[in-house]
Amino acid sequence: MRNNVKMNPVLKKELRTSMRNVRGSLLVIGYLAVLMLTLCGGLYIQSSYRGMITKNDAIGTFIFLMIVQFALISIISPTIASGAISSEREKQTLDILLTTDMSFLSIITGKLGASLSKIILLIISSTPIFVFLLSYIGINTLGIFGILIINIVAATFVGAIGIYYSTRFKKTIVATVFSYITIFLIYVGPVIMCAMLQVYKYNNGIQFDPAKQFYWYLLISPAVGFMTLIFSQLGISLTEIFGKTLEINFLGITSYMITIIFMIIATILIILLAARKIDPTRKKQHLFNLKKEKKI
Numbered sequence: 001m002r003n004n005v006k007m008n009p010v011l012k013k014e015l016r017t018s019m020r021n022v023r024g025s026l027l028v029i030g031y032l033a034v035l036m037l038t039l040c041g042g043l044y045i046q047s048s049y050r051g052m053i054t055k056n057d058a059i060g061t062f063i064f065l066m067i068v069q070f071a072l073i074s075i076i077s078p079t080i081a082s083g084a085i086s087s088e089r090e091k092q093t094l095d096i097l098l099t100t101d102m103s104f105l106s107i108i109t110g111k112l113g114a115s116l117s118k119i120i121l122l123i124i125s126s127t128p129i130f131v132f133l134l135s136y137i138g139i140n141t142l143g144i145f146g147i148l149i150i151n152i153v154a155a156t157f158v159g160a161i162g163i164y165y166s167t168r169f170k171k172t173i174v175a176t177v178f179s180y181i182t183i184f185l186i187y188v189g190p191v192i193m194c195a196m197l198q199v200y201k202y203n204n205g206i207q208f209d210p211a212k213q214f215y216w217y218l219l220i221s222p223a224v225g226f227m228t229l230i231f232s233q234l235g236i237s238l239t240e241i242f243g244k245t246l247e248i249n250f251l252g253i254t255s256y257m258i259t260i261i262f263m264i265i266a267t268i269l270i271i272l273l274a275a276r277k278i279d280p281t282r283k284k285q286h287l288f289n290l291k292k293e294k295k296i
Contacts (some may be wrong), residue, residue: 005198008296009102010110015117024118031072031122035129038068051265060199062133069126070151070226074187077155078179083163084111084173085278100277105275112163112271119155123148146229150260154222157263158183162271167277191223220266225259232256 042061047054085108088094097107134144161182167173218224232254 006108008110008113009180010097010099010107011113014110014114023088027076027118028122028125031130032125034072035065035069035126038065039129039133049186058133062130063230063234065130065133066147066230067227070154070223071150073122073155074158074222076122076181077115077159078183079176080118081112082166082175082179083160084115084163085166085274086170086172086175087166089170092280094242103275104278105271108163108167108271108275109277112159115159115284116152119159121133121151123151138239146233146256150229150256152265152287153260153267155225156180157222159265160274160294161268164270164277167274187221187223190218190224194218200231202256219258222259222263225256228254229256229258244248263291 042064043057045059046060085094088097096102102110158179160178161176163180165182166172169175169178223288
């Protein structure tokens with residue numbers, strides 16, 4: 001019996017070409033090499049003076065390793081996605097792609113899916129490294145699933161940002177630069193702002209919680225949401241860093257769940273904007289309206 005499930009043609013084509021590409025293999029090798037060096041270096045530094053690995057050593061290395069993985073995924077994903085459409089323009093194949101029977105939304109989702117597939121491959125390939133550490137730590141299955149989900153959602157979110165700028169700019173390098181600027185403002189901006197407020201608070205003796213001033217700004221930061229999830233699984237509180245506002249639990253919805261929900265909603269909106277941006281009829285209609293206004 002033939003399989004009636006149809007794969008997105010763009011995704012199918014991208015998967016075929018990427019699997020035959022040497023750069024894909026080098027990406028996986030480089031990614032695993034960084035994680036292995038981080039693992040071995042972290043365990044050696046923390047346990048060298050006592051000659052054995054303790055639970056605290058494993059926890060410290062696990063936190064640092066998860067931060068490194070999250071940072072790598074957040075850096076690699078927009079790099080791959082920001083050239084999805086702009087590279088088609090540079091090769092002069094975008095017009096051919098737009099004349100197919102595929103909808104503009106299908107083209108965008110196919111390109112994003114192809115980028116995301118590489119990230120999922122990286123996450124799966126690094127599973128044995130984390131299983132080794134989890135044997136010392138003892139995080140439950142639900143916690144591991146939550147960490148996996150936020151990694152994939154964050155990769156999709158930053159990938160969608162890269163796709164959008166790829167539709168907006170003709171050059172891949174320009175799209176990549178704007179992607180990183182946007183991601184920096186969303187990821188690191190809230191942390192820097194709260195750190196500056198904390199310093200100002202202690203230097204001037206002012207009694208206020210910095211997180212209250214930028215509460216929602218903190219919640220939309222994937223970096224803060226990720227750290228909140230990791231620390232909550234390990235029983236570590238972020239109160240001293242960001243204040244009590246990040247320890248909310250409204251009807252079972254925690255702060256990192258709000259971050260995940262925000263990223264999902266934002267990703268959908270960005271994908272729709274990107275699909276609208278590559279519509280050639282939209283630009284022609286805009287030019288037609290301008291000419292009509294000039295004649296009047």
